[in-house]
Amino acid sequence: MADLRDLYQEVILDHHKKPRNFHKIEQANRQADGYNPLCGDKLSVYMKIENGVIRDIGFIGAGCAISTASASMMTESLKGKTEAEAKVIFERFHQLVTNHSEPQLDPASMGKLAVFSGVREYPVRVKCATLAWHTMRAAMEGLQETVATE
């Protein structure tokens, strides 16, 4: 059985306490809302995309430590990336936190995001870790409806 510290790593707790890019972006040209009805987590992701490059990304909202830290670290990892790169990182992050993909993915290749590999051991928390990511993808695709994880 995984230790609690595998889930609540220092980096995650730090991003929970001091989320990065935790603000609206006034010049955002993409925005989407995410909602996890199971635990009531709600967040909005704002993106400014120019010529297919994510120039700026931020979020606001309230959630558990896992969802807040995931949103915070997502914004850090995507700033400056192209939309195509963001989609690849989304897929890889999804693989990282779900059980099925373990053999194909080396957490080390995920950089800082590797701290979320502990989420695999907590199936009910996968939705917490992926909420911001699904919302980001909806924003990129220009979807209007609130993303729900249920």
Added chain:
Amino acid sequence: MKTATERTLVQPRISYDVHKIRNDFPIFREPVNGKSLTYLDNAATTQKPQAVINALTRFYTRECANIHRGVHYLSERATESYETSRSKVRRFINAASLQEIVFVRGTTEAINLVAQTYGRTHVNAGDEILITAMEHHSNIVPWQLICEERGARLRVVPITPEGEMILEQYERLLGPRTRLVAVTYVSNALGTINPVHEIVRLAHERKVPVLVDGAQAVPHMHVDVQRLDCDFFAFSGHKMYGPTGIGVLYGKERLLDAMPPYQGGGDMISSVTFEKTLYNKLPYKFEAGTPNVSGGIGLGAAVDYLESIGLENISSHEQDLMTYGTEALRTLDELRIIGTAKVKASVLSFVLEGIHPHDIGTILDKDGIAIRTGHHCAQPVMDFFKIPATARASLGLYNTREDIDALVGGLGKVKEVFR
């Protein structure tokens, strides 16, 4: 083996021996995450005593058959067991007659049944249905559906910051267009015990019938539907130590009799031709199709079990624990109890400053402590308190002060992780 009649005569235990009671529940011998189980999620569902498990096993091992049909030995036996359960339930809530005890899937189905039958025939455009701000989604949505269909309006009695319904507002909202009041006896999210007796009295003064959601009441206190004088009373088996998938709708015979059937099918008819179908008598008119026979029998065993301990004894044990738990939680800094009504049952809902309930739940689970985190199917209650969710410990008859101590210790660990 005892006969059904003998079982009903078991005298309540003289002293409350919680450790002996725990031994009746095999789940407590199962390790959880390598720890012994601290089960504090009783408002979601309760664990099952061996007597209930045995009743299910006995049915499937020795008397499995369909009921109300066969002339053969097993069918007669199964029918007798199932109907014996109905009479146990009648006595348990002191209904006036067996015709008033309708077996359903659970509280949710019971409320939907009333909404779709009584609601459809009594609620018209411009009419109102009155609920409170502390209802479970199952006592909100069925009424919204019928209001939408009939062009009626759902009115909501507000609550105080302590989580008590405001009676003056209730009286004010009880108007000439009110066709039904639907209210929870005990709030699943806050623990508040509503003054149902008074609520019914005020409604009846205006000739308005009252449905009581009793799901969180029956496991914790003695319920007498005739004394309450409520018109409908709904509850679930699985929250009172019985099986899942079985519940009860109590309704006054006069009302049930006048209501159209809920579902059509076998067992709810007395004769069928393509031109005209005559419906069966009560309560079978509302029990279409093969029911949850084993569940009904298991529910009867749960009633026996509760009565063997005595509801008064259970209430006083749980009230003692609730006081102990409330005081223990209040010693923790940055903890706020949500729901501080003067009269409460079972539920200790709380939030910890800066720590999301979901994180609390995960960390407690590591120590084998099961609580519920989330909105508890009462999102309007969460909105009222301006919180997304709470952590909720809910007590049952087998809980001990050690369970509370484990919870408080676990919360210390939560704060450690998030320091």
